Amino acid sequence: MNTFCSCFSFLRSGCRTWALWNLLAALSSSAALGGDDLAVCIDTHLDGRPISYNLVGLHQVYTFTPDPVFEEGDFAEWVEANGFSVSRFPGGTTVKYWDWEAPTGQPFKDPMLPTFDSKLNEPESEWMSVDEYLDFVEATGMTPLIGVNSYIGAVHGKELEMIEKAVRLVRHVKERGFGGGFWYIGNEEMHKHGGPAEHARAFRKYATRMKAEDPNIKVFWNDNNPSKKSVREFLENDGGTADGLETHGKWPYGGSPELPPASYEEWLGEVPLRDRKNGDRKSGGRVWRYAADEYRSIARSMGRDLLVANNEYGFGSANNMGSFSRFQKGLLATEFLMELYIGNWDMTAFWDLALRSEDGVLDRQNGFRVNPAGEGMALLAEVQGGTFLHAVKTGKPSVHGFAARKDGVVYLYLLNKTGDSHRCDISLDPAGLRKVELQTLTEGEDGYGKLMWSSRTIDEGSPAVELPAMSFARITVHPLEKVASARSARTLQEKPNIIWLMAEDIGLDLECYGMKGVSTPNLNRLAEEGTRYTGVYCPSPICSPNRSAMMVGVDRAKIGAQHHRSKRNQPLPAPYKPMTYWLKEGGYTNIIGSDLVMGKGTKIDCNFKTKMLGSYDGVTQFGLFDKKLEYTEEDQPFF
Amino acid sequence: MTHRGDWWPNLRERAETPVLVDEIELPPYYADTPEVKRDWANYLDTIEYMDREVGFLMDELKSKGLDSNTVVIFVGDNGRCNLRGKGYLYEPGVHVPMIV
Numbered sequence: 169m170n171t172f173c174s175c176f177s178f179l180r181s182g183c184r185t186w187a188l189w190n191l192l193a194a195l196s197s198s199a200a201l202g203g204d205d206l207a208v209c210i211d212t213h214l215d216g217r218p219i220s221y222n223l224v225g226l227h228q229v230y231t232f233t234p235d236p237v238f239e240e241g242d243f244a245e246w247v248e249a250n251g252f253s254v255s256r257f258p259g260g261t262t263v264k265y266w267d268w269e270a271p272t273g274q275p276f277k278d279p280m281l282p283t284f285d286s287k288l289n290e291p292e293s294e295w296m297s298v299d300e301y302l303d304f305v306e307a308t309g310m311t312p313l314i315g316v317n318s319y320i321g322a323v324h325g326k327e328l329e330m331i332e333k334a335v336r337l338v339r340h341v342k343e344r345g346f347g348g349g350f351w352y353i354g355n356e357e358m359h360k361h362g363g364p365a366e367h368a369r370a371f372r373k374y375a376t377r378m379k380a381e382d383p384n385i386k387v388f389w390n391d392n393n394p395s396k397k398s399v400r401e402f403l404e405n406d407g408g409t410a411d412g413l414e415t416h417g418k419w420p421y422g423g424s425p426e427l428p429p430a431s432y433e434e435w436l437g438e439v440p441l442r443d444r445k446n447g448d449r450k451s452g453g454r455v456w457r458y459a460a461d462e463y464r465s466i467a468r469s470m471g472r473d474l475l476v477a478n479n480e481y482g483f484g485s486a487n488n489m490g491s492f493s494r495f496q497k498g499l500l501a502t503e504f505l506m507e508l509y510i511g512n513w514d515m516t517a518f519w520d521l522a523l524r525s526e527d528g529v530l531d532r533q534n535g536f537r538v539n540p541a542g543e544g545m546a547l548l549a550e551v552q553g554g555t556f557l558h559a560v561k562t563g564k565p566s567v568h569g570f571a572a573r574k575d576g577v578v579y580l581y582l583l584n585k586t587g588d589s590h591r592c593d594i595s596l597d598p599a600g601l602r603k604v605e606l607q608t609l610t611e612g613e614d615g616y617g618k619l620m621w622s623s624r625t626i627d628e629g630s631p632a633v634e635l636p637a638m639s640f641a642r643i644t645v646h647p648l649e650k651v652a653s654a655r656s657a658r659t660l661q662e663k664p665n666i667i668w669l670m671a672e673d674i675g676l677d678l679e680c681y682g683m684k685g686v687s688t689p690n691l692n693r694l695a696e697e698g699t700r701y702t703g704v705y706c707p708s709p710i711c712s713p714n715r716s717a718m719m720v721g722v723d724r725a726k727i728g729a730q731h732h733r734s735k736r737n738q739p740l741p742a743p744y745k746p747m748t749y750w751l752k753e754g755g756y757t758n759i760i761g762s763d764l765v766m767g768k769g770t771k772i773d774c775n776f777k778t779k780m781l782g783s784y785d786g787v788t789q790f791g792l793f794d795k796k797l798e799y800t801e802e803d804q805p806f807f
Numbered sequence: 808m809t810h811r812g813d814w815w816p817n818l819r820e821r822a823e824t825p826v827l828v829d830e831i832e833l834p835p836y837y838a839d840t841p842e843v844k845r846d847w848a849n850y851l852d853t854i855e856y857m858d859r860e861v862g863f864l865m866d867e868l869k870s871k872g873l874d875s876n877t878v879v880i881f882v883g884d885n886g887r888c889n890l891r892g893k894g895y896l897y898e899p900g901v902h903v904p905m906i907v
Contacts, residue, residue, distance in 0.1 A: 669882070
C-alpha cells in the first residue's frame with residue numbers, strides 16, 4: 169500500500185486533447201467533408217429492453233500486470249469514474265493452475281506436477297493476490313467475478329481437496345464483504361473433462377458445495393463454442409446449479425485455427441462482427457449480435473433462464489491482425505463491445521488489461537497509458553443499466569451504432585469505420601427544444617485516442633453531427649423538460665453559483681500565506697478580495713477520509729470513512745447524504761471537473777458508495793453529480 | 808497538479824520561470840541539502856502552475872459574466888506531500904489553506 173499515491177502517466181492531461189467543437193461549425197463547413205451525407209432516425213417511443221449493469225468488464229490477470237497499477241490510485245479512479253463494472257479474476261489460462269492459498273505467479277504452470285520448478289515463482293509484487301484483488305474491487309465499486317479450477321483436482325486425484333479449497337475461497341470472499349458475487353468454475357476445461365456431460369458433473373460437485381457456503385452467488389460454466397447439443401448436455405447434468413454460460417471469443421478468432429489473418433478491408437465490410445472460428449463456420453462463423461439470444465433460447469427450451477457472458481472478448485494473436493494500428497484496434501474493440509450491447513449480452517470482460525502494448529486497455533510499454541480501446545469502452549459504459557432502444561443504420565453499412573435511453577436522456581452511439589468523414593442528420597421524434605452533446609473519439613497525432621466534446625441547444629429541426637474519419641461518437645440528447653425546469657429554478661431562486669476548488673496535497677505554502685520564493689498572483693487576488701482563513705484543519709492527513717467528510721459535512725468516523733480508500737461498496741449510513749444531494753434539492757446543477765485544469769479535476773475519492781453521475785437516493789442510486797466538464801447557462805445556479 | 812507525480816520534474820523543465828532554489832526558505836525541520844531544496848522548489852513550481860489554473864477559471868467566470876454571482880471556495884484536501892505532511896499527524900499534514 170502506498171501512502172503517497174503517486175500517479176501513473178495515463179491520467180496526465182497530455183494523453184487526451186479536448187477540443188471545444190461546435191455542431192454549428194459542422195453544419196456550415198460541409199465543403200470540408202469527403203464522405204456522403206447520412207441520416208439516422210431514433211425512435212424514442214420504443215419501450216426497449218434493459219441493458220445489463222455488468223456489460224463493461226475487465227480482466228485482472230495477475231501474472232501480466234504488476235501490483236502498482238492497481239494499488240496506486242489513478243487506475244482505480246479511472247475505472248470507477250468511467251463505470252467499468254465487472255472485474256474478472258484471475259482470468260484466462262492462469263486459473264487452470266492456480267491455487268489461491270499458495271499462488272506461484274507462474275502462468276500456465278501446474279504446481280502439482282513433479283516437473284514444476286518453484287524457483288521460477290514470480291515475486292509477490294508481480295501478481296495480484298485474492299486480497300489485493302478484493303481491495304481493488306472495493307476501491308472501484310466493481311462487481312467481482314472470481315474463477316475456480318475444477319480440472320486440476322481430477323487430474324491429480326485430489327478433487328475433494330480442491331472442492332474444499334474452493335469453498336474456503338467462497339467463505340473468504342464473503343467474509344470480506346463480497347458475498348453474492350459472480351463466480352466461474354472451470355476455464356476452457358470442457359474438453360479436458362471429456363465433454364459437456366462430464367464437465368457438468370464435475371461442475372455440479374463444486375457448485376453445490378460453494379452455494380451451500382453462499383447461496384447468493386451466481387455461477388457460470390465455460391463453453392467456448394456452445395451448440396444446441398453441448399448446452400443441452402451440460403444442462404441435463406449440472407443438477408440445476410449453473411446460473412450462466414460464459415463463452416470466450418475474439419476477433420477475427422482466438423487460438424490457432426489455421427485461418428487466414430483479417431485485413432482492414434475485411435473489417436470495414438463486416439457488420440455485424442463475426443467470430444470465424446466458432447459457431448457455424450460454413451456461414452461465416454458466430455455472429456456476436458445474435459449468439460446470446462441463441463444460447464438463451466436453447467436454455468429456455470429446457471426451462472432454464474441463463475445469464476450469457478463473453479468473458480474474454482478482444483483480439484486474437486497479433487499475427488491475425490498484424491496490419492491494424494493502435495487506433496484501429498481501439499475502434500475494433502469498441503465495435504466489439506457495441507455488438508455485445510446490441511446482442512443483449514449480460515456480461516463481458518475484455519481480454520486483456522495490459523499484455524501487449526497496443527492490444528490492452530492500458531499500454532504496458534508507455535506507463536500504462538490508456539489505449540483507445542479503453543476510451544471507447546468508457547464511452548459505452550455510461551448506458552449500462554439503461555434501456556436499449558434499437559440498432560442504428562445510416563445507409564452506409566460501415567457507419568453504424570445503436571440508440572439507448574437512460575435517466576430520460578437519449579444516447580446515440582455511432583461508429584465510422586471509413587476513411588472519410590460524414591455528416592449525419594439525426595431525426596428525433598418529437599422535435600423541439602433539446603440539448604445535444606457530442607463526444608467523439610478520433611485518432612490523435614501520436615496514434616492514441618483524442619476525445620473531442622461539444623454541446624449546444626437545438627431549438628427546432630434535426631441536429632446534424634460530423635462523424636470524422638475513423639471515429640466513434642456518443643451523442644446525447646437531453647429532453648426539453650429537463651432544460652426548462654433548470655431554467656425555472658434559476659428564475660425562481662436567486663442563488664449564487666458555487667465553485668469549489670480543491671488543491672491536492674498542499675500546505676500553507678502560498679505567497680499570500682507568506683511562503684518565500686513562490687508566486688501565486690491569482691490566489692493572492694482571491695485572498696485580497698475575499699477572506700483568507702488561517703486556522704483550517706482537515707480531519708485526516710490523507711485525501712479520501714477528508715473528501716468523504718467534506719462531501720457529507722460530518723467527521724469521517726461518524727460515517728465509517730476513516731480508513732483510506734475503503735468501504736467503496738457500502739452506502740452511506742442513514743441519515744447522511746452527500747452535499748450534492750442537498751444542493752440538487754435546492755435547485756443547483758452539480759458539475760464536476762473542468763477542461764481548464766490538468767487531469768480535468770474529476771477526482772471523487774469518497775469512502776462510501778458513489779457514482780460520478782446520476783441521481784442519489786443512497787439505496788439503489790449513488791450519483792453525486794449531474795454533469796462533468798461542461799457548463800451551459802441553463803445550469804445556473806451551479807455547484 | 809500539486810499531487811506528487813511523475814509530471815513534477817517535467818513541469819519544472821517546461822516552466823518559463825521555475826522557482827529559484829536560491830529564493831526559497833526550507834521549513835526548519837527539513838534537511839538543508841541540494842536535493843531537498845530542489846524538491847521543495849519543484850513543489851512550489853506545481854503550486855505556481857496550480858495558481859495559473861485558478862487564474863484560467865477566474866478568467867472563464869469573467870468572460871461568461873458570472874464573476875459577480877459566484878462564490879469561489881479554494882481549499883486544500885490535506886497537507887503537503889512531504890515528510891511531516893500528508894500521511895502524518897503533524898501540523899503540515901492537516902493544516903490547509905482556505906480562501907473564500
